[in-house]
Amino acid sequence: MGTILRNGQLLINGELVTKDILIEGNTIEKIADDLETADHKVIDAAGKLVTPGFIDMHVHLREPGFEAKETIATGTASAARGGFTTVACMPNTRPVIDTPETVKQILSKTEAEGSARVLPIGAITVRELGKELTDMAALKEAGVIAVSDDGVGVQTSKMMKDAMKMATELGLPVIAHCEDDSLAEGGCVHEGIFSEKHGLKGIPSEAESIHVGRDILLAEATGAHYHVCHISTVESVRLVREAKQRGARVTAEVCPHHLLLCDEDIPALDANYKMNPPLRSRRDRDALIEGLKDGTIDMIVTDHAPHTTEEKQRGMELAPFGIVGLETAFPLLYTKLVLTGAFTLQEIVERMTKVPADVFNLPWGTLQEGAVADIAVIDLEIEKEVNPEEFASKGHNTPFTGWKLKGWPVLTMLEGQVVWQTDEMNSEGARQ
Numbered sequence: 001m002g003t004i005l006r007n008g009q010l011l012i013n014g015e016l017v018t019k020d021i022l023i024e025g026n027t028i029e030k031i032a033d034d035l036e037t038a039d040h041k042v043i044d045a046a047g048k049l050v051t052p053g054f055i056d057m058h059v060h061l062r063e064p065g066f067e068a069k070e071t072i073a074t075g076t077a078s079a080a081r082g083g084f085t086t087v088a089c090m091p092n093t094r095p096v097i098d099t100p101e102t103v104k105q106i107l108s109k110t111e112a113e114g115s116a117r118v119l120p121i122g123a124i125t126v127r128e129l130g131k132e133l134t135d136m137a138a139l140k141e142a143g144v145i146a147v148s149d150d151g152v153g154v155q156t157s158k159m160m161k162d163a164m165k166m167a168t169e170l171g172l173p174v175i176a177h178c179e180d181d182s183l184a185e186g187g188c189v190h191e192g193i194f195s196e197k198h199g200l201k202g203i204p205s206e207a208e209s210i211h212v213g214r215d216i217l218l219a220e221a222t223g224a225h226y227h228v229c230h231i232s233t234v235e236s237v238r239l240v241r242e243a244k245q246r247g248a249r250v251t252a253e254v255c256p257h258h259l260l261l262c263d264e265d266i267p268a269l270d271a272n273y274k275m276n277p278p279l280r281s282r283r284d285r286d287a288l289i290e291g292l293k294d295g296t297i298d299m300i301v302t303d304h305a306p307h308t309t310e311e312k313q314r315g316m317e318l319a320p321f322g323i324v325g326l327e328t329a330f331p332l333l334y335t336k337l338v339l340t341g342a343f344t345l346q347e348i349v350e351r352m353t354k355v356p357a358d359v360f361n362l363p364w365g366t367l368q369e370g371a372v373a374d375i376a377v378i379d380l381e382i383e384k385e386v387n388p389e390e391f392a393s394k395g396h397n398t399p400f401t402g403w404k405l406k407g408w409p410v411l412t413m414l415e416g417q418v419v420w421q422t423d424e425m426n427s428e429g430a431r432q
Helices: 072-081 100-113 136-142 157-170 193-198 206-222 234-245 256-260 282-294 329-338 345-350 354-359 423-429
Strands: 003-012 015-024 027-032 041-044 049-052 054-059 084-089 117-120 174-176 226-228 250-254 375-385 404-414 417-421
Touching (some): 003 049, 003 345, 054 354, 072 100, 072 417, 084 375, 100 136, 136 157, 157 206, 206 234, 234 282, 256 329, 404 423
Parallel strands (some): 003 041, 054 084, 226 250
Antiparallel strands (some): 003 015, 375 404, 404 417
């Protein structure tokens, strides 16, 4: 017995088309009109958008070491609620993901408790200290799909060049948190309007863009696939655009919060608006939107970074950087970018599915016959307020509390199995 998603709205060549989807095992067997029910379970998706499961190439699941903030179980449950079926976890855990043993621990925990597929990203340097390269070959054999010292920038050019050489030999992308510590150290917000108003030490834009420029040159010298984390400045966008025009293997990602907010939008000394990179200027935000629109920026990620409430209550200067994002990403993007006409629905969906899959050579991210049945069902009409108390994530640290949004996922399938659904879909959407 299989499962039929009945009368869902599929994006086909930019248009919403009503189709049935037959799922057998973990595979999409058929997409057609009015499929025969036979003995299949039927899920009524009438009037709802059906997309490939979203792919987030930048999350922090915090386990091992910071389980008070998040665990693999709660983080992947949060992913499923947001329509994500695949997430790539960053290595700044404790211990750092710098040994095969830690990689295997994460994969084993995911197998036992996960509601989404987890792709570990290994550290570039041992303990992310920037002093000694990890055994990338062993990490790849254990299951990492890329390397990164996310959370800190690799400070020396020689270390980054050596890392790129090794990663290129192994076929591993290098994912870079771009930050020059000599410029950023001690900063808690963007160096701009808000920092000046409140007398805070700012993080200048060039702290990011200097590393982006350096790393692009190193990638061109080594042939590495270089991927820029959470790009945030107009200068970084320009550098990536020029590199792509030269044919360099450079890709980039952007977060919803950097597309939708700037430092002028921070209402007070509220650490739920503190993230790294920080909310930049209005000019930077406009450049990010333009860069995503023209393909300079390849994909959207959340940089989901949960912290405890107590940590975030320490204030703007002392609280840790980071906000959660898995459960609000699509509603934010749909409401603020699609419904406003800035992007088409297909543009946003592709940058959360097909594009990250293509960039990182992943076998997911499409809705077609023969594909793995990773699927998100989304209600584009229902409007709800963002309420962190309802999150599956342990982290409630978001600047979007109270925002009224449309485009909420109502059901998520991972390899043909329902891993999350709303009460309404559970009680009314499915029948034998």
